[in-house]
Amino acid sequence: MIPRCHDFTRNVARALSNRNLQSAISRTTDRFLSHRDAAVRSFPGDFEAAREAASQLKLSVLRDLDVHLSRFIEEAERRGASVHVAHDAAEAREIAVRIAQEEGVKLAVKSKSMATEEIALNEALESAGVEAVETDLGEYIIQLAHEAPSHLIAPAVHKTREEVSQLFVDRLGEPYTEEIPELVAIARRHLRDKFLSAGMGISGANFLVAETGSIAIVSNEANARMVTTLPRVHLAVASIEKVIPKLSDLPAMLRLLTRSATGQPISSYVSVLTGVRRPGDLEGPSKLHILLVDNGRSAILKGKYREILKCLRCGACLNICPVYQTIGGHAYGWVYPGPMGSVLSPLLLGLREASALPDASTLCGACADVCPVKIPLPDLLLELRGDARAQGHRTPGEVAGMKGFAAMMGRAGLLEAFERIAGVVSQLLCKDGKIPWLPFGLSGWTDRRDFPAPAVQPFRKLWKIKRGIAPWNR
Amino acid sequence: MPPSPPVTASLFFTCMADALYPNVAMAAATVLERFGVTVRVPPAQTCCGQPAFNSGHRKEARKMAAGFLRAFDGEGYIVTPSGSCAVMVKEMYPVLFRNEPRMLDLACAVGERVYELSQFLVDVLGVTDPKSAFKGKVTLHDSCHLLRGLGVREQPRTLLRAIPGVELVEMEQSDRCCGFGGVFSVKNPLVSCAMVDKKIERILATGAQYVASGDLGCLMNIGGAVSRSGYPVKPIHLAEILAGPPADGNAP
Ligand code: SF4
Numbered sequence: 001m002i003p004r005c006h007d008f009t010r011n012v013a014r015a016l017s018n019r020n021l022q023s024a025i026s027r028t029t030d031r032f033l034s035h036r037d038a039a040v041r042s043f044p045g046d047f048e049a050a051r052e053a054a055s056q057l058k059l060s061v062l063r064d065l066d067v068h069l070s071r072f073i074e075e076a077e078r079r080g081a082s083v084h085v086a087h088d089a090a091e092a093r094e095i096a097v098r099i100a101q102e103e104g105v106k107l108a109v110k111s112k113s114m115a116t117e118e119i120a121l122n123e124a125l126e127s128a129g130v131e132a133v134e135t136d137l138g139e140y141i142i143q144l145a146h147e148a149p150s151h152l153i154a155p156a157v158h159k160t161r162e163e164v165s166q167l168f169v170d171r172l173g174e175p176y177t178e179e180i181p182e183l184v185a186i187a188r189r190h191l192r193d194k195f196l197s198a199g200m201g202i203s204g205a206n207f208l209v210a211e212t213g214s215i216a217i218v219s220n221e222a223n224a225r226m227v228t229t230l231p232r233v234h235l236a237v238a239s240i241e242k243v244i245p246k247l248s249d250l251p252a253m254l255r256l257l258t259r260s261a262t263g264q265p266i267s268s269y270v271s272v273l274t275g276v277r278r279p280g281d282l283e284g285p286s287k288l289h290i291l292l293v294d295n296g297r298s299a300i301l302k303g304k305y306r307e308i309l310k311c312l313r314c315g316a317c318l319n320i321c322p323v324y325q326t327i328g329g330h331a332y333g334w335v336y337p338g339p340m341g342s343v344l345s346p347l348l349l350g351l352r353e354a355s356a357l358p359d360a361s362t363l364c365g366a367c368a369d370v371c372p373v374k375i376p377l378p379d380l381l382l383e384l385r386g387d388a389r390a391q392g393h394r395t396p397g398e399v400a401g402m403k404g405f406a407a408m409m410g411r412a413g414l415l416e417a418f419e420r421i422a423g424v425v426s427q428l429l430c431k432d433g434k435i436p437w438l439p440f441g442l443s444g445w446t447d448r449r450d451f452p453a454p455a456v457q458p459f460r461k462l463w464k465i466k467r468g469i470a471p472w473n474r
Numbered sequence: 475m476p477p478s479p480p481v482t483a484s485l486f487f488t489c490m491a492d493a494l495y496p497n498v499a500m501a502a503a504t505v506l507e508r509f510g511v512t513v514r515v516p517p518a519q520t521c522c523g524q525p526a527f528n529s530g531h532r533k534e535a536r537k538m539a540a541g542f543l544r545a546f547d548g549e550g551y552i553v554t555p556s557g558s559c560a561v562m563v564k565e566m567y568p569v570l571f572r573n574e575p576r577m578l579d580l581a582c583a584v585g586e587r588v589y590e591l592s593q594f595l596v597d598v599l600g601v602t603d604p605k606s607a608f609k610g611k612v613t614l615h616d617s618c619h620l621l622r623g624l625g626v627r628e629q630p631r632t633l634l635r636a637i638p639g640v641e642l643v644e645m646e647q648s649d650r651c652c653g654f655g656g657v658f659s660v661k662n663p664l665v666s667c668a669m670v671d672k673k674i675e676r677i678l679a680t681g682a683q684y685v686a687s688g689d690l691g692c693l694m695n696i697g698g699a700v701s702r703s704g705y706p707v708k709p710i711h712l713a714e715i716l717a718g719p720p721a722d723g724n725a726p
Contacts, residue, residue: 016664362669405534
């Protein structure tokens with residue numbers, strides 16, 4: 001997917017002009033949130049302690065990531081998998097396409113994976129003559145619509161049922177229906193053939209278990225199971241930070257992940273896939289390829305943003321983010337939306353592309369409150385803002401404004417004089433103590449809001465009057 | 475009952491109250507004095523540097539923060555009618571000065587003395603009855619920094635409920651951000667306005683006459699939209715309710 005983060009303002013305007021999108025997103029995310037709240041309340045044990053433990057586990061993994069990764073590779077290969085490591089997106093695409101070609105694959109079925117979105121795998125496969133069909137219902141819908149996912153776990157969250165119905169009419173030639181079970185049945189019917197004739201299944205991974213070389217996948221549709229067991233070849237694509245040390249670490253992570261994501265104590269399906277099909281096994285691929293994607297993560301690991309790599313992709317921070325709820329995922333311009341995306345995208349793509357994203361937050365802190373692994377998202381956003389300004393991502397007006405502001409705030413006497421002039425001038429120019437129009441860079445504020453006029457007497461002056469302290473007696 | 479021995483507190487009135495809403499700072503001082511607090515107003519204070527820091531301009535932010543620390547160096551409580559300014563000093567100064575040990579020490583020492591007004595009244599002075607005369611149906615917007623930065627949720631409610639003429643009605647999602655976010659509202663005005671619209675919808679649904687908050691930023695944002703569209707609700711700072719009926723002059 002070609003990044004469009006630099007177009008943030010335009011993306012936002014487009015999103016805000018779409019009423020359907022706003023109501024569809026608010027409806028679903030509010031539902032996820034209330035389910036999450038209920039799940040947290042009924043959590044067996046201390047939810048806060050579980051968050052802290054998960055956070056610590058992830059941090060300890062990140063500290064020795066190379067050790068855990070090499071263990072994972074060793075164990076996976078011992079069980080018959082071929083493990084590939086890609087340093088960047090281009091290399092990842094090359095490897096995946098080569099695998100498809102070597103295996104003689106013409107059709108691949110996929111289950112939802114952010115890592116394959118990140119490396120733009122579908123496009124690469126297509127240009128190599130391999131059809132890749134998404135099989136997760138949400139992902140299938142947006143593939144039909146030629147769109148990108150707008151949520152980590154609900155990729156078609158921005159679409160209303162009516163829009164989906166119309167899409168099925170237009171793209172699949174099906175009769176119009178708004179009944180969800182019928183819509184599901186239509187998708188299932190169209191996908192069945194694909195499952196049966198695909199030469200390769202492509203999946204992501206929620207966790208990579210170092211101890212056993214296993215891949216763990218959570219899902220609520222059976223598609224991930226079919227993708228990973230029906231075709232002869234299975235290609236799993238995962239970013240390197242998904243590794244956890246032991247199989248026994250998995251339950252603690254899963255119960256936080258699913259509760260934070262949808263409020264479920266556990267997802268409908270949890271697959272732990274270990275190695276290729278052995279003699280006597282009833283199902284499973286005869287070839288298993290695991291593609292580990294670095295794509296800039298080793299660099300993140302070394303710096304002050306390392307904690308973002310704890311992310312489980314649960315989507316809770318998106319759901320609670322009032323900015324995400326308002327603009328939806330596409331406005332962020334790349335695969336990762338919401339607060340986690342506003343941190344991760346600039347780190348993966350660079351601030352030149354994505355410096356608008358860290359600014360797209362009120363720093364209200366709700367995201368950090370719900371994050372199951374306690375990523376300090378607002379702190380990371382603030383840090384990125386500092387880095388962006390230091391690297392020169394700022395407008396001349398902004399720089400002048402800040403310098404002027406700092407100079408004015410430098411001396412209280414000067415400030416008071418300025419405030420009093422502003423107060424008097426504003427009384428002459430404004431009506432009813434309101435400023436209906438601010439100039440230049442600030443005009444957005446007053447397009448739909450009034451700004452208060454400066455007071456005739458600033459507080460510091462009023463206080464002196466009240467207390468009888470002469471202005472020169474400071 | 476005013477605690478003995480008498481308490482002295484420095485009023486950190488914030489640049490916003492200074493220039494735009496002096497009544498709010500005056501109200502805060504009035505309330506403190508009502509409970510026997512000797513209010514000092516360090517004259518050299520200006521802005522804590524939050525706008526600069528939050529927009530990534532760290533050099534300018536450090537300059538303003540250093541000025542603030544000089545103005546408030548000393549002893550005794552520092553009380554402010556703003557949750558987000560309190561969080562700036564307490565939580566963000568240590569980030570700002572992490573590479574300057576001397577300033578870091580000063581920042582931590584000053585930060586420890588900082589309290590938001592309702593937090594100070596309830597947690598430090600043990601106020602249960604604010605002795606205010608205020609009439610009206612009030613809904614409370616939980617400002618983000620006050621709530622999540624300082625963990626202040628119950629204190630303003632305790633105070634409001636104790637005022638005989640006040641009927642406190644809760645809005646849906648009172649803890650959801652109003653879309654101000656300082657520079658956010660300037661950099662992303664469209665999103666900010668859409669967010670404040672949702673907030674106002676929930677405020678109006680309560681039928682309250684007043685929407686109160688412990689942060690002037692939120693009130694300026696909500697108030698700006700209310701004033702433009704003429705919604706039937708009046709934004710008011712918590713300090714003004716505590717001080718009694720609103721005085722004339724700039725109301726948020
Ligand atoms: S940052 Fe936290 S809340 Fe957001 S998706 Fe990742 S794990 Fe979930």
